[in-house]
Amino acid sequence: MSRTRKPVNPAAQNGLDRLKEETAAELGLKDYKNTYKGALTSADNGRVGGHMVRKMIQSRETQFGQGSVQATNGTATAAHDVNQKP
Numbered sequence: 888m889s890r891t892r893k894p895v896n897p898a899a900q901n902g903l904d905r906l907k908e909e910t911a912a913e914l915g916l917k918d919y920k921n922t923y924k925g926a927l928t929s930a931d932n933g934r935v936g937g938h939m940v941r942k943m944i945q946s947r948e949t950q951f952g953q954g955s956v957q958a959t960n961g962t963a964t965a966a967h968d969v970n971q972k973p
Contacts, residue, residue, distance in 0.1 A: 903939075910938045 894900050904920070911919030914934055916927070924932055 906939055906942065907935060910942065911935050914938065 908920055911917075914931075916922070916931060916935065919935070
């Protein structure tokens with residue numbers, strides 16, 4: 888089966904594009920939409936994607952009333968890290 892670049896939910900594409908632009912602007916990457924992504928470092932592109940995911944997770948946690956389950960480093964999963972020393 889071949890891979891396609893078609894989004895699973897095409898209606899969500901505009902919202903994701905707005906979130907990407909907003910996140911890039913917060914990180915200091917101006918005019919991200921019209922910037923050739925090959926000219927940016929992989930770290931910059933990855934940083935935008937990573938911050939987008941953090942925002943989406945934070946939004947869902949807030950929506951479900953779990954905003955208070957955050958650990959000191961800002962992630963909900965760190966509160967349940969079995970390797971973390973008390």
